[in-house]
Amino acid sequence: MSYLEYNTKRMPTGLAKVLYVNWPLVVLLVAVACYGFVMLYSVAGGSARPWMEPQLRRFGFGLLLMLAIGFTPLWFWRSIAGVAYVVSILLLLGVEFFGTVGMGAKRWLVVGPARLQPSELAKITTILALAAYYNWLDPKRISHPVWVVLGVLIAAIPAFLVLRQPDLGTALLLSMGGGIVIFAAGVHWAYFAALIGSMVAVVSAVMTSRGTDWQILKDYQYRRIDAFLDPTLDPLGAGYHINQSMIALGSGGWSGRGFMEGTQARLNFLPEKQTDFIFTTLAEEFGFVGAASLLLLYLMIIGFCLLTAFRTSSRFGALLVIGVVGTFFLYFAVNMAMVMGLAPVVGVPLPLVSFGGSAMTVLMVGFGLVQSAHIHRPRLPS
Amino acid sequence: MKRTDRDKELSHRTITRRGLILGGAQLAIAGTLVWRLRDMQLMQSEQFHLLAEENRINLRLLPPTRGLIFDRNGVLLAGNEQNYRVVIKRDDAGDIDLVLDRLSQLIHLSEDDLERARRDLLRHRPFVPVTVAERLSWEEISRVATNAPALPGVTPEMGLSRVYPLREDMAHVVGYVGPVSERDLEALDTPDPVLMIPRFQIGKSGVERAMEDRLRGTAGSQRVEVNAVGRVMRELDRAEGKPGSNLHMTIDARLQNYALQRMQGQSGAAVVMDTATGDILALASAPSFDGNLFVRGISSTDYNALLENEYRPLLNKTIQGMYPPGSTFKMVTALAALDAGETDGEERVFCPGHMDVAGNRFHCWRRGGHGRVGLVSALSESCDVYFYEMSQRCGIDRINAMSERLGLGIRYDLPIPSIAGGLNPTRDWKRRNRNAEWLVGDTVNASIGQGFVLSTPLQLAVMTARLATNKAILPRLLRDPMEQAQPQAASLDLRPEWLRMIRRGMHETVNHARGTAYSSRVVAEGQEMAGKTGTSQVFSITRAERDAGIRQQSDLPWNRRNHALFVNYAPVDAPRIAVAVVIEHGGGGSSAAAPIGRDITLAALNDGIPPLAAYPAPQRNRIRAEQIELEERLRDPQLLRISRA
The missing domain is CATH 3.40.710.10 (DD-peptidase/beta-lactamase superfamily)
Known part of the structure; x- marks a missing residue:
């Protein structure tokens, strides 16, 4: 009669579902969100405003949303996957033609008083659609080229539209999230090997052509690549943010400088200290202990979700969970790699910690789907 | 399409296997991140700590108060007066024209002033403060200060400026001060670091120049914590300098x-x-x-008038x-x-x-x-x-x-x-x-x-x-x-x-x-x-x-x-x-x-x-x-x- 009993005979109904909610996952999510509240309080200079308070409200709303989605039967989500996907594509097209410009890119769609960021919605609907697609597809045909191309297209169309906005970070997350579902569905590994092989070939061709007669990119593009690979080359330009971020991170040491004692954030050396670079402040103020423990919490969330995926006999449910959790992983891995100087500066927030409503809502919807798959899992034949 | 149990079993296995591979890959990546974190936070921590301190701590020189000059009866010939000025920094200001436009509604700025400010702003690097107006009255500087939120990048500043109360009477004897020029610096083997303070003024002629060493005094220093745009957040410590010596002249x-x-x-x-x-x-x-004209930066019209005067006033x-x-x-x-x-x-x-x-x-x-x-x-x-x-x-x-x-x-x-x-x-x-x-x-x-x-x-x-x-x-x-x-x-x-x-x-x-x-x-x-x-x-x-x-x-x-x-x-x-x-x-x-x-x-x-x-x-x-x-x-x-x- 609890979430741990995977081999129950009946699917829970009504209020009984509350008992079947993946509570450890909920606790972990709350724990991670608390890291966020503490850091937002700190970077605001010891004040709940302007960031911690709205973040609290959003997270509360997100928890309710997650439970509401979780209590909804999984078949419902499977049956609306196609419609949801088409709607999100239409919304992306809407942005293309009617979107408002903000921060140099078209991302928002204004409908009356509401502002909508369809690219965030597309992250979930793409995973939903792919999970439903592979659930529908006969397992024997999965690796057939035609069906592989169809699966790739499902992920590529929204990714392409997002790239046009232009939002490279989200486009990458979208396509990689899609790639994870396609991989999990069991598409032959040779396709992935071919993909990785060709990417390596392109990159090495581009880099070796430098300075030769058949140079592929323009000089300034190479210089950008250089600055990306070694930010210290341009400490006042492109590399400034990364340098400052690494300084903050490194100066944290084992246990950090102490709560609200981080000089880099307090003195504004860090850019976007409440959003994309919040991990830096965490690492500065709480050191290795704080940063690594957050990473551990993230990994535990992934672990609990994967457990659900392995225990369900529903193909749709398993793929959906793997897709959501893969996207979640990409969020924090890319963000952390970025602030540590291992990845380019792309606008990816630290999930559940960074200030910002869209990403938080999307993630909580995703975890709602995970809960739904967990509560309504068909029991495995023993 | 109906699926057999065997199919289900097979696909479940595939997904589990692939899921495990993904989980493993994620764990490996997470491991890399932890390794990098360890590298930076535990191995190179001291180095980064030092960089952070360099970032935030700024050593500033405090210009010494220049010595006063008196006549034989104690009448002030050269003194220092409070000088309220407004400086602007390009990278904080954003839209320069808008900010200057707003500023000119608060204080009197001539076309020349605005032109010069724009030119200076473009010539210097964006984080260098440029003086827009000097010698403002207390009322004017308060107006600027109270409207600070509407004037990004604009800072009211206070400093001491040389003044010659007797104007023409003593110009030839006392001389005047002016900004340190490249030539002034080249003439010195080991220039006093205080000369590097922007807008620092030294004697250019007369007693002001000949007695520069005694009048100048020595600079104090101040360690301040600055934020990313160089604004001083607080003072950490300070060593007072020594003001210049006063001079007493034989002139009546x-x-x-x-x-x-x-x-x-x-x-x-x-x-x-x-x-x-x-x-x-x-x-x-x-x-x-x-001499006050030279302290404030004489206009070329005035200067040419002095140069071309048949009676050679200079x-x-x-x-x-x-x-x-x-x-x-x-x-x-x-x-x-x-x-x-x-x-x-x-x-x-x-x-x-x-x-x-x-x-x-x-x-x-x-x-x-x-x-x-x-x-x-x-x-x-x-x-x-x-x-x-x-x-x-x-x-x-x-x-x-x-x-x-x-x-x-x-x-x-x-x-x-x-x-x-x-x-x-x-x-x-x-x-x-x-x-x-x-x-x-x-x-x-x-x-x-x-x-x-x-x-x-x-x-x-x-x-x-x-x-x-x-x-x-x-x-x-x-x-x-x-x-x-x-x-x-x-x-x-x-x-x-x-x-x-x-x-x-x-x-x-x-x-x-x-x-x-x-x-x-x-x-x-x-x-x-x-x-x-x-x-x-x-x-x-x-x-x-x-x-x-x-x-x-x-x-x-x-x-x-x-x-x-x-x-x-x-x-x-x-x-x-x-x-x-x-x-x-x-x-x-x-x-x-x-x-x-x-x-x-x-x-x-x-x-x-x-x-x-x-x-x-x-x-x-x-x-x-x-x-x-x-x-x-x-x-x-x-x-x-x-x-x-």
Whole structure:
């Protein structure tokens, strides 16, 4: 009669579902969100405003949303996957033609008083659609080229539209999230090997052509690549943010400088200290202990979700969970790699910690789907 | 499509397998992240910590307060005033035009100011603050401060700025300060770091420049925590610097003001010395300029006006102007002849109005001649022929020796840069500079202070003081207010009977009816003066001009007229002051220079506007009219009040 009993005979109904909610996952999510509240309080200079308070409200709303989605039967989500996907594509097209410009890119769609960021919605609907697609597809045909191309297209169309906005970070997350579902569905590994092989070939061709007669990119593009690979080359330009971020991170040491004692954030050396670079402040103020423990919490969330995926006999449910959790992983891995100087500066927030409503809502919807798959899992034949 | 259990089983296995691979890959990536974190936070932590400290801690120099300059009575000559200014930084401002537009609604900004600010902002790197407006009032700066939210990148700042309350009066002596230039820095081996402070000002001329080291003081330092855009968040610690030393000058600001106003409309110089100490009481060069203009950054229009002014206001004529001393040099020639034993002073020389020397005719200024003159009357009537005769007897070398003994041709060590040395022309000098042998005619010319002889007004004042005291008086411009003992000058060792004759000659110049400066005599008891006029030729009236009907100086254009000179000391019985006045192209010494010398002397002796009783009765009405006019121009007494604590 609890979430741990995977081999129950009946699917829970009504209020009984509350008992079947993946509570450890909920606790972990709350724990991670608390890291966020503490850091937002700190970077605001010891004040709940302007960031911690709205973040609290959003997270509360997100928890309710997650439970509401979780209590909804999984078949419902499977049956609306196609419609949801088409709607999100239409919304992306809407942005293309009617979107408002903000921060140099078209991302928002204004409908009356509401502002909508369809690219965030597309992250979930793409995973939903792919999970439903592979659930529908006969397992024997999965690796057939035609069906592989169809699966790739499902992920590529929204990714392409997002790239046009232009939002490279989200486009990458979208396509990689899609790639994870396609991989999990069991598409032959040779396709992935071919993909990785060709990417390596392109990159090495581009880099070796430098300075030769058949140079592929323009000089300034190479210089950008250089600055990306070694930010210290341009400490006042492109590399400034990364340098400052690494300084903050490194100066944290084992246990950090102490709560609200981080000089880099307090003195504004860090850019976007409440959003994309919040991990830096965490690492500065709480050191290795704080940063690594957050990473551990993230990994535990992934672990609990994967457990659900392995225990369900529903193909749709398993793929959906793997897709959501893969996207979640990409969020924090890319963000952390970025602030540590291992990845380019792309606008990816630290999930559940960074200030910002869209990403938080999307993630909580995703975890709602995970809960739904967990509560309504068909029991495995023993 | 119906699926078999076997299918389900198979696909479940596939998904689990792939899921595990994904989970493993994620774990591996997470492991890399942890490894990197460990690397940065545990291995290189100290290095990053250091970088963070460098980031936030900024060492700032605190500019020292510049020393003040006072006159001999404690009147402030150079001070520091609060200067409220507004600076703007490009990278904080965002839209420069918008911010400047808003700013110009709050404070008055001319088109020029705005143009300059825009230009500076574009020229400098974005984080360099650029001054938009200076010298704002308290009201203006508060308006800017209260509207700060609407003015991103704009900061009101406060600093000290040099100010010269007496404006034109002291510009030549005190000088002025200005921003440190590249050339200033290059001239120094190890520049004081304080010079690197943006907008730091150093002495550019006058005492400000010569006494820079004492006035500047030493910089303090301050460690501050700054944020990413360089704004100071808090002070960590501070080491106070040492303010510059105050200077006390020998100048009497009131007398200086009077002297300058008395020369108004003329191009001239007046020096007043205390004959006991050598203190320079006034060192006035007219016309002058306002040193404050240079501190604030003079406009090119103003600067060109100063440069192109025929009267050369930028030149300190008292120490940099070199003039043929004319007849004021005759005391030198007379003493040289006496010292050489070529005359006893009683001997009379016949003056027919001219003298022929080596085939050239040298005229006396009085064409008809003076008849038989002795030393005293030769001085008082300024007979040229007498000195032509004496100079040939003793020769140029003895004249030069006496000239130097009396203080001419010497560069004095005063705290003002570029003091001119004048010129006592020697045979050697002529050979080197004119590539010609010394002729007896050169000696004859030199005997009346013409030809190659050049002196500065300061030197003439020193000469007069030495004649009045028989001491090797040295001029000085700075004094220690604490000092008790008066400087003791060495004796000149001139025989008293010679000096008695010279002094009588100078006394009769002013007080004898036939003296050249008789109209400038002083009748007040105990204030009578003795002096000597001089009129030095700049150009001779050419034959063509003479034919065109030009006979008098006033017929000539200004810059071809003769210089007018007058030296004197007073009171005659117990000399206290020595005065030298040079009026450039003034025409004649007795008409242009002597009245000014007299008035300045009386102002010095009476510590203010001279009493009418000092003047001969017939002149008093005219003098009174002049005084009324002059009084209106004198500096506000408020400014001349003693401000030293």
